[in-house]
Amino acid sequence: xxxxxxxxKVFYTDSGPVEALKDINLSIKKGEIFGIIGLSGAxxxxxxxxxxxxxxxxxxxxxxxxRDLGGLTRKELLKARQSIGMIxxxxxxxxxxxxLRNICFPLEIAGVSKSDAKARAYELLDIVGLSDKAKAYPxxxxxxxxxxxxxxxxxxxxxxxxxxxxATSALDPNTTQSILELLKDINRKFGVTIVVITHxxxxxxQICNRVAVIDRSRIVExxxxxxxxxxxxxxxxxQLILPKSEAVEFLxxxxxxxxxxxxxxxxxxxxSNMTLECHAVVNILFADTKNIDGxxxxxxxxxxxxxxxxxxxxxxxxxxKNILYKEEYLNA
Amino acid sequence: MLKLLGNGILxxxxxxxxxxxxxxxxxxxxxxxxSVTDRTGITPIPTLNKILGFIVNLIRSVPFLILLVxxxxxxxxxxxxxxxxxxTIVPLVFAAAPFVARMVESSIKEVDAGVIExxxxxxxxxxxxxxxxxxxxxxxxxxxxxxxxxxxILGYSxxxxxxxxxxxxxxxxxxxxxxxxxxxxxxxVLLLVVIVQIFQEVGMKIAKVADKRIRSEx
Numbered sequence: 001x002x003x004x005x006x007x008x009k010v011f012y013t014d015s016g017p018v019e020a021l022k023d024i025n026l027s028i029k030k031g032e033i034f035g036i037i038g039l040s041g042a043x044x045x046x047x048x049x050x051x052x053x054x055x056x057x058x059x060x061x062x063x064x065x066x067r068d069l070g071g072l073t074r075k076e077l078l079k080a081r082q083s084i085g086m087i088x089x090x091x092x093x094x095x096x097x098x099x100l101r102n103i104c105f106p107l108e109i110a111g112v113s114k115s116d117a118k119a120r121a122y123e124l125l126d127i128v129g130l131s132d133k134a135k136a137y138p139x140x141x142x143x144x145x146x147x148x149x150x151x152x153x154x155x156x157x158x159x160x161x162x163x164x165x166x167a168t169s170a171l172d173p174n175t176t177q178s179i180l181e182l183l184k185d186i187n188r189k190f191g192v193t194i195v196v197i198t199h200x201x202x203x204x205x206q207i208c209n210r211v212a213v214i215d216r217s218r219i220v221e222x223x224x225x226x227x228x229x230x231x232x233x234x235x236x237x238x239q240l241i242l243p244k245s246e247a248v249e250f251l252x253x254x255x256x257x258x259x260x261x262x263x264x265x266x267x268x269x270x271x272s273n274m275t276l277e278c279h280a281v282v283n284i285l286f287a288d289t290k291n292i293d294g295x296x297x298x299x300x301x302x303x304x305x306x307x308x309x310x311x312x313x314x315x316x317x318x319x320x321k322n323i324l325y326k327e328e329y330l331n332a
Numbered sequence: 333m334l335k336l337l338g339n340g341i342l343x344x345x346x347x348x349x350x351x352x353x354x355x356x357x358x359x360x361x362x363x364x365x366x367s368v369t370d371r372t373g374i375t376p377i378p379t380l381n382k383i384l385g386f387i388v389n390l391i392r393s394v395p396f397l398i399l400l401v402x403x404x405x406x407x408x409x410x411x412x413x414x415x416x417x418x419x420t421i422v423p424l425v426f427a428a429a430p431f432v433a434r435m436v437e438s439s440i441k442e443v444d445a446g447v448i449e450x451x452x453x454x455x456x457x458x459x460x461x462x463x464x465x466x467x468x469x470x471x472x473x474x475x476x477x478x479x480x481x482x483x484x485i486l487g488y489s490x491x492x493x494x495x496x497x498x499x500x501x502x503x504x505x506x507x508x509x510x511x512x513x514x515x516x517x518x519x520x521v522l523l524l525v526v527i528v529q530i531f532q533e534v535g536m537k538i539a540k541v542a543d544k545r546i547r548s549e550x
Contacts, residue, residue, distance in 0.1 A: 052453055054449065054453060080455070081452075081453060081454065081455035082454065086450070086453040090446045092446040093450075094468070095447070095469060096468050096469055096472075096544045096545075098544075105454065106455075108464065109451075109454050110455070137544040137545075138545075150450075
């Protein structure tokens, strides 16, 4: 669906050239939710802007649906952008237009008639659950509602791709949750390929199928979210994924088990059941889990007992419950 | 006397409103051009921007009274005379258009860059961005700018009284200054103050009503 080949981007600033992207190669499949994670300044915002040519790569090709964006005329490029929706951290709604007319905007640009645009906008308001806010101006909406309007606007022209640039970074945890649910829904219902840019691992873990980790202008790691989560290879991925806790750092030399809940197991008192069933006690050093739709997400670090058979029982139990784990000495 | 002042008010309003309208016909497109061709604008054309900017600054740096006299030949060529309120409109427009252009430029530049980027991401052409994003988003600011512009032009029009322009300015000068009728001077000044206040207040009110960013509690 989207192929980025040897993308480099250099910004020429007053203080000399700055390489924002170096030799990026990515391939995003049709219908998947692809995550790009990195710290701020890593280049992820520039990368996502290369996908719709808001930033023209200095080198390399962006192939969208078999067409090289770099080879298009200006007119063709504007047309191509209509098939790529985008949402932003700051929502970027037109402040002087109400929700309905904001959603009509891309349709006006695409030359859709006023009445058709309006009908489509009402349809979209319904999809994002804001039918009653058609006449509300952005200043009268909450952050979550504004992002919903922005999503509706981005979907108006039936795009094949939706780019999300830190779309939930300005929202509180509950609202983030509901926006992520909405994105997942849209992906399922309409088969829209979604590219998510974020600095939060939680966002990736909840909605993405695959992830690329970007650090200092380069992709340092990519793969299935499960795989990257269990076995982060690069320092930056480890930094983003592995739990940070004083207790964990303090007890570095002890045998620990890192358990990852990736949404494939149900939310139940897993540790209690495990200790009862395995007759082994563990010490919970770190836990950050949550219940989303009855599924468990997050991770936990357990300090293991000094008994090999007990450890084997624990591992067997976790496997039977379809829970990912990895034995490790954190920090070591 | 009352008739004289009444006439003066009408002449002043005629000069001010007409000049403002004409100044906007020139200044609005010029201001938009200045903002979009800027290095950070939607269609950067630095050379054109520098040239336009230079011309605008040049005219703006000439004191109005000097400009008034300097362009007398142009005024005569356009309206056939150099005295009276219609003749004053020419230098007023001349002086006000660059000022209006700068006001418009600054209003347009206030438009949130994120919103412009969003419009780009939806495949908008530069012309569509100007008509559908920049102007509508800047409207409240443009209205406030217009209120400031019209009051400034009113001030200029009064100054034109010195060189045979019409309106309240010339009454203040001819009766108040040359004939030492201080009461007339005082009344004309008061009238000017009142007109400025009205323009300013009305402009602010319209801008407030037009601005959807302000939460309206119903």
